[in-house]
Amino acid sequence: MKNEEQETQFMGHVRSELDREAQNLDIETAARLKRIRYSAIEQIDSSRFKLWRLLRLPALAVVTGVIIATVVITDYRAPTIIQNQHALADLEILASDEQLNLFDDLEFYSWLAETEDHAS
């Protein structure tokens, strides 16, 4: 028991001496330690910035891609459908047995048909 007490006392002495030594570091060493700590902490900010820098380019590429895709889909899909409809009409004309002159005067024949309808 006495031995244990002595041991605890001895440890207490050593610990307090070490604590005192740590507290009484010279100003220059303490300042250097502070600088080291700050530069270690700065890594947190710089790594966040680095992450943003790394992600910035892919993010911009994705946004640009989405914009281009949206423009392409909205602007070019409708004319394509209309163009397809015109092509079908042209095909119909070419495939029919009628004389091509008839199609040249198509407006006249339509007017004639309407007038006859009104007359009747």
Added chain:
Amino acid sequence: MGDDRLAMEKFLASIERRAFLMAKIATGDVDVSLDIVQDAMFVLVKKYRNKPEHQWKPLFYRILQNRIRDWYRRSSVRNRWRTWLNGKKSDEDRLEGNPLDNIADPSGENPARVVMRGEVSKAIMSALAKLPLRQHQTFMLRFWEGLSVSETATAMRCSEGAVKTHSARALKSLRSSLENHWP
């Protein structure tokens, strides 16, 4: 976002002086000790800052002790080369077992004599520096830093049994070195 930064800064501020003193007693060199502390802080912040806060201390001391061990290895290789080039046999070669366990302070000052001069603090530092590295590390982590046996084992990468053995031996050596001052 700023909370983890603040917590890390607080933690580093709380351990920086002790870490420096541990490294200084182990290496005996201020610049080397500052480099070691810097390394340990940088690695902790870079790799482990997202770990739970209660793990920072054992992790930090693990990195610190690894750096100190690395320094010992490098300097023991340097000493070996120097001894070989000088054609003398080093003291280290004559010691048995793991050389890291037997590396002592090169100053070779007798702690008892220093105590007689009333420089208690110097005597303790000298006695601690005279301890073999593993005993010194165990003593500092267990009895000064207050890590548990398992935390110390984690920091030192050894078994809990080894920590207990090193602690007991360190305590015995220190008591016999400083018996003139504290019986």
